Amino acid sequence: MTAPLRIENLPDAFAKRDHPTVGLWNRLEGRPRTVDFDRALRVEVRDALWMLTRQWQLGEFRGSDAGSPVTATYSVATATPSRFRPTSGGTVQNLPAGRPLEDIAERRPLPFAFGPDRISYDLRLAIGRRWLKMMSRNLPIRHHRRAYVDRYPIDLPNPAADADTPRVAHPSVWSTLQAASGRRMDGYELYRRIKLGHEAAEGIPLVAPPHRTLLNNLGTRLVKWFDDLIDQPAGDVTWDPRRLEHRFSIAAGQQGGTEKVLTAQEYPGGELDWHAFSIDRNVQMGGTTAPPAPINRTVFPAPVRYSGMPLPRWWAVEDGRTNFAAVRPDSTDLARLVVLEFALVYSNDWFHLPCDLPAGTLAELRGLAVTDVFGRRQWITPAGAGADNDWQRWSMFTLDTIGTDAVPADTGLFLPPTIPKVADGPALEEVSLIRDENANMVWGIEQTVRLPTGEGRSGSEAAAEILAHRRRLFPPTAPSTPVAPIAYQAMTSVPGHWIPFIPVRVPGDSRRIQLQRAAMPSEIDQRPVRPRTALLREGLDATQPRSYFVNEEEVPQTGTKVTVAYNRTRWADGQVAVWLSARRGTGRGEGSSGLAFDLPVDTRPPT
Numbered sequence: 001m002t003a004p005l006r007i008e009n010l011p012d013a014f015a016k017r018d019h020p021t022v023g024l025w026n027r028l029e030g031r032p033r034t035v036d037f038d039r040a041l042r043v044e045v046r047d048a049l050w051m052l053t054r055q056w057q058l059g060e061f062r063g064s065d066a067g068s069p070v071t072a073t074y075s076v077a078t079a080t081p082s083r084f085r086p087t088s089g090g091t092v093q094n095l096p097a098g099r100p101l102e103d104i105a106e107r108r109p110l111p112f113a114f115g116p117d118r119i120s121y122d123l124r125l126a127i128g129r130r131w132l133k134m135m136s137r138n139l140p141i142r143h144h145r146r147a148y149v150d151r152y153p154i155d156l157p158n159p160a161a162d163a164d165t166p167r168v169a170h171p172s173v174w175s176t177l178q179a180a181s182g183r184r185m186d187g188y189e190l191y192r193r194i195k196l197g198h199e200a201a202e203g204i205p206l207v208a209p210p211h212r213t214l215l216n217n218l219g220t221r222l223v224k225w226f227d228d229l230i231d232q233p234a235g236d237v238t239w240d241p242r243r244l245e246h247r248f249s250i251a252a253g254q255q256g257g258t259e260k261v262l263t264a265q266e267y268p269g270g271e272l273d274w275h276a277f278s279i280d281r282n283v284q285m286g287g288t289t290a291p292p293a294p295i296n297r298t299v300f301p302a303p304v305r306y307s308g309m310p311l312p313r314w315w316a317v318e319d320g321r322t323n324f325a326a327v328r329p330d331s332t333d334l335a336r337l338v339v340l341e342f343a344l345v346y347s348n349d350w351f352h353l354p355c356d357l358p359a360g361t362l363a364e365l366r367g368l369a370v371t372d373v374f375g376r377r378q379w380i381t382p383a384g385a386g387a388d389n390d391w392q393r394w395s396m397f398t399l400d401t402i403g404t405d406a407v408p409a410d411t412g413l414f415l416p417p418t419i420p421k422v423a424d425g426p427a428l429e430e431v432s433l434i435r436d437e438n439a440n441m442v443w444g445i446e447q448t449v450r451l452p453t454g455e456g457r458s459g460s461e462a463a464a465e466i467l468a469h470r471r472r473l474f475p476p477t478a479p480s481t482p483v484a485p486i487a488y489q490a491m492t493s494v495p496g497h498w499i500p501f502i503p504v505r506v507p508g509d510s511r512r513i514q515l516q517r518a519a520m521p522s523e524i525d526q527r528p529v530r531p532r533t534a535l536l537r538e539g540l541d542a543t544q545p546r547s548y549f550v551n552e553e554e555v556p557q558t559g560t561k562v563t564v565a566y567n568r569t570r571w572a573d574g575q576v577a578v579w580l581s582a583r584r585g586t587g588r589g590e591g592s593s594g595l596a597f598d599l600p601v602d603t604r605p606p607t
Contacts, residue, residue, distance in 0.1 A: 067372030067373050067374045067376065068372060068373050069301040069351055069370045069371065069372050069373075070300070070301075070371050070372060070373055071298055071299070071300060071301075071370075071371045072298070072299055072300075072301050072353050072368060072369065072370045072371070073296075073297070073298045073299075073368075073369045073371075074296075074297060074299075074353065074355070074365060074366075074367065074368045074369075075294050075295065075296045075365075075366040075367045076294060076295040076297075076355060076357075076363050076364070076365055076366065077254070077255060077291065077294045077295075077363070077364045077366050078291060078292060078294070078295060078357065078361050078362065078363050078364075079252035079253055079254055079260065079291040079292075079361070079362045079363075080252060080289070080291070080292075080360055080361060080362070081095055081250040081251060081252040081262070081360060081362065081417075082094065082095050082251070082252065082253065082287075082288050082289045083095055083250065083251040083252075083259075083285045083286070083287055083288050084096075084104060084248065084249070084250050084251075085248065085249045085250075085251075085285055086233070086235065086236045086237055086238040086247070086248045087236060087237075087238060087240060087247050087248065090235065090236035090238075090248075091235045091236060092285050092286070092287070093234060093235055094287075095250060098571060098573065098575060099231070099571065099577055100417060100418055100419045100569060100571055100577060101250075101272055101360075101416050101417045101418050102272050102418055102419065102422065102567075102569075102581075103231055103567075103569075103577045103579045105238050105246055105248050105264070105267065105272060106238070106246060106269055106567070106579060106581035106582070106583075107231050107232060107233050107237075107579035107580060107581060108232075108233065108237050108239060108564075108579075108580050108581060108582060109232055109233065109237070109580075110123060110230060110232060110580060111450065111534060111580075112124065112188050119167075119452060120450070120452055120454060121154070121176070121177070121180070121452050121453055121454070122453055122454025122455075123187075123188060123454070124154075124186045124187055124188040124189075125154070125180060125184055125186075125187065126187065127187025127188055127190070127191050127222070127226060128152070128184050128185040128186060128187030128188075128190070129184065129187070130187065130222065130225065130226075131148065131185065131187050131190060131218075131222055132145055132148070132149075132184075132185065134218050134221070134222065135148070135218070138214060138218070140210070140211055140214065141211050141214055141215055141218075144204055144207065144211070144215070147204045147205065148185050148190070148204065149182070149183070149184065149185045151185075151203050151204065152185040152186040152187070152189045152190050153181070153182070153185065153186065154177065154180045154181045154182075154184055154185070154186055155181065156177060156178065156181040156182075157174075157177060159174075160473070162470070162473055162474075165466055165469055165470060165473075166452060166466065166532075167452050168469065169465045169466045169468070169469035169470075170451055170452075170457070170462065170465050171465075172451070172453060173451050173452050173453050176453050177452075187222075190219070190222070191222065191223060191226060194219045194220070194222070194223050195223060199212075199215075199216050199219065200215045200216050200218060200219025200220075200222070201215040201216055201219075229578065230566075230578050230579065230580070231577060231578065231579040232579075238267075239582055241535075241538045241548065241550070242549055242550060242551055242554075243266070243551055243554060244268075244433075244550065244554050244560060244562055244584050245266050245267060245268050245269075245584055246264065246267040246268070246269060247263075247264065247265055247266075247267070248263070248264055248267070249261055249262065249263040249264070249280060249283065249285065250262050250277075251284075251285040251288050252288060252291070252362045253288035253289050253290055253291050254291055255291060255294075259284065259285065259286075259288045260279065260362060260410075260412075261279070261280045261281075261283045261284065261285060262277040262278070262279060262280070262362075262399065262414065263277065263278055263279075263280040263283070263402065264276045264277050264278075265278060265402075268583060268584035268585070269581055269582060269583030269584060270422075270583050271418075272416060272418050273416065273418065274397065274399070274413075274414045274415070274416055277399055277414060277416070278399055278400050278401065278402050279399050279400070279401045279402065279410050280401075280402045281401060281402070281403075281405075281407060282402070282403070294366060295355075297355070299353050299354050299355075301351035301352070301353055301370070302351060302352055302353075302354075303350070303351055304350040304351060304352055306343070307321060307322045308321070308322025308324060308343060309343065310344065310345075324340065324343065324344060327340060357413075357415055358415075359415055359416070359417045359418070359572065360415065360416065360417030361414075361415045362412055362413075362414050362415075363412060363413045363414075363415070364411065364412040364413070365382065365411065365412075365413075367379070368380040382395070382411040383395050384396075384398050384409055384411050385408075385409060385411055386408075386409055387406050387407070387408065387409060388400070388401045388405075388406075388407050388408065388409040388410070389405070389406055389407075390409075393409060395409075395411070397413055398410060398411055398412070398413070399412070399414060419569045419570075419571070421569065422567050422568070422569045423567065423568045423569065424565055424566075424567055425565045425566035425567065425568070426455075426456060426565060427448050427456055427563045427564065427565050428448070428450045428454075428455070428456045428564050428565055428566070429446075429448055429449065429450055429456065429533040429534060429535055429562075429563065429564035430446075430447040430448035430456075430459075430561065430562070430563045430564075431444055431445065431446055431447065431533055431535045431536060431561070431562045431563075432444075432445045432447055432559060432560070432561050432587055432588070433445075433501070433550070433554075433555045433559060433560040433561075433562070433587065434555075434559040434587060434588075434589070434590055434591040435555060435557060435559065435590050435591075436590070436591060436592055436593055436595070437590060438592050438595075439592075439593060439595045440503075441500055441501060441502050441503065442500075442501040442503075442515050442550075442555050443498050443499065443500060443501065443591065443593055444498075444499040444500075444501060444517070444531065444536050445459070445497060445498055445499075445591075446459035446463075446497040446498075446499065446531060446532060446533050446536065447459050447497075448563075449462050449497070449532045449533055450532075450533065450534075450564075459497035459532075460495060460497055462497070462532065463495055463496030463497040464495075464496075466496065467496055467523065467524070470522075470524045471524065474524050474525060476524075482603035482604075484603065485602065485603055485604050486600050486601065486602060486603065487600070487601045487603045488598070488599075488600065488601070489598075489599045489600075489601045490597065490598065491595070491596070491597050492594060492595055492596045492597075492599065493520075493523055494520055494593045494594065494595055496522075496529050497532075498520070498593055499517065499518075499519070499520075499529075499531045499536050500517075500518045500519070500520060501515040501516060501517055501518065501550060501555075502515070502516055502518045503515060503516075503552070504516045504549075512552075513552045514549045514550065514551060514552055515549065515550040515551070515552055515555065516547055516548070516549050517531075517536065517538075517547065517548040517549075517550075533564075534564065535562055535564065535582065536548070557589070557590060558586055558587050558588070558589055559586070559587020559588060559589060559590070559591075560584060560585075560586070560587050561584070561585040561586065561587050561588075562582060562583070562584050562585075563582070563583050563585070564580065564581070564582045564583075565580075565581070565583075566578060566579070566580055566581075567579055567580075567581055
């Protein structure tokens with residue numbers, strides 16, 4: 001091994017460079033000749049011809065967006081929806097003015113009664129209290145209060161009668177009826193008779209003619225007060241119990257005497273916006289009003305500004321509050337990729353034009369002419385024009401067309417007369433439709449039921465109270481002494497608030513399945529247990545009871561939840577709107593009722 005070289009005089013070796021393997025390094029540093037960097041930051045172009053040549057080679061001179069818009073002139077044709085039709089076969093009616101569209105589309109009749117033996121007393125007592133208060137303010141007719149209480153009484157149920165079980169099984173309901181019976185009146189009966197054309201003083205004895213006129217005038221005021229208090233449908237309701245959603249159509253007149261019909265096919269309730277509607281060209285509702293004159297306006301386009309947009313000048317510090325690097329879209333997240341491309345690429349290519357439209361307007365742009373800085377005028381066409389069934393057509397905020405016919409695409413914009421916020425009351429009814437794979441059926445679980453006093457109550461507690469009361473009325477017989485160590489049980493029992501839906505075939509179709517409401521036998525007398533909510537009692541309270549069916553696809557694996565509650569909001573003029581509505585939501589998955597058949601039961605006493 002060669003010994004390492006040893007240099008005795010290192011400075012002399014550096015000076016004479018006797019050993020070239022010894023390196024020599026000097027640090028290179030810039031020597032600024034000025035302390036002013038303004039000229040360097042201007043990025044001056046030394047060879048303008050070279051820059052123009054490179055732009056020509058890259059095709060930048062082919063762009064047609066070199067001029068910035070200065071003015072824009074547009075013409076917008078507007079129409080106001082004036083006709084309304086619930087469901088597909090409902091009666092066409094005028095669209096009420098001064099009411100949000102959610103109110104008109106969701107409202108359902110008030111539950112004054114759930115059949116002959118199921119009376120709701122909350123609204124009845126409220127109307128009666130209002131009537132007695134109106135009479136108390138008028139001294140001449142104050143002494144007729146007792147006559148109205150006797151004519152429209154609140155009957156006290158019989159605890160020993162099985163028909164009165166829903167009214168006496170619950171302690172709160174029973175105590176309320178005991179307090180109201182003989183002291184308050186059934187105001188709904190008076191309200192109903194006045195609506196049918198009867199006089200308010202009819203049947204009241206010893207009423208002088210001047211007092212009769214005063215009572216009849218108060219009756220008219222009572223009807224108007226309650227009609228303005230809670231909105232009710234004038235005809236058919238929009239709720240489709242088979243599909244568990246609202247279905248309705250609205251129509252607006254257009255130029256030339258034609259009309260455009262918009263249909264909401266699957267509106268679950270809650271927030272109603274433009275995307276819930278589709279254009280229905282196969283339906284004509286008639287009777288629409290003529291549209292107003294088109295809006296012609298010349299405006300100044302304003303550049304679009306948003307946080308984090310690329311700056312149009314060099315050497316400008318961009319805002320760091322928007323961190324686009326933190327957005328990590330997936331390869332299939334097309335919506336996020338499109339937004340990122342717009343945010344990172346385009347800066348000064350987008351402009352917005354002011355156009356004020358009132359709520360409840362169906363607008364269509366008839367034309368748009370843009371004048372740029374070079375004085376050229378360009379005609380702008382809609383982005384989504386073409387055939388409606390063209391799969392390559394893409395646009396935003398436009399409505400699709402029902403069906404697959406080759407019709408021209410609609411490029412209009414619909415601003416529905418809706419409200420941004422609705423105050424929701426507590427749930428009066430709540431039903432969960434779940435799948436039970438073990439029992440091979442669907443269950444409608446009444447999570448919340450409405451008591452006769454109007455408030456909601458847990459369905460399990462209400463069912464347990466009714467079962468306990470019926471057991472007191474019909475005490476079970478003592479079981480006989482078993483003669484064998486094992487007994488046969490045909491079927492187990494389920495709670496009373498679980499309503500079964502069994503799969504049946506659709507008539508005329510050997511493959512499609514629908515869900516039919518069934519009933520479980522009672523533990524007391526084997527009579528069928530009927531549902532207590534109006535959602536599941538569909539068809540039971542009719543003059544001729546009918547079966548209730550639900551489409552199978554409406555109950556997915558996650559289940560379906562339907563609630564009924566009061567809603568309150570204010571319209572643009574400050575007027576209050578209150579209505580009762582049903583809304584559909586997503587469930588919490590599958591469940592099991594524990595229902596089983598053909599079970600052996602051990603009859604031997606435990607040791």
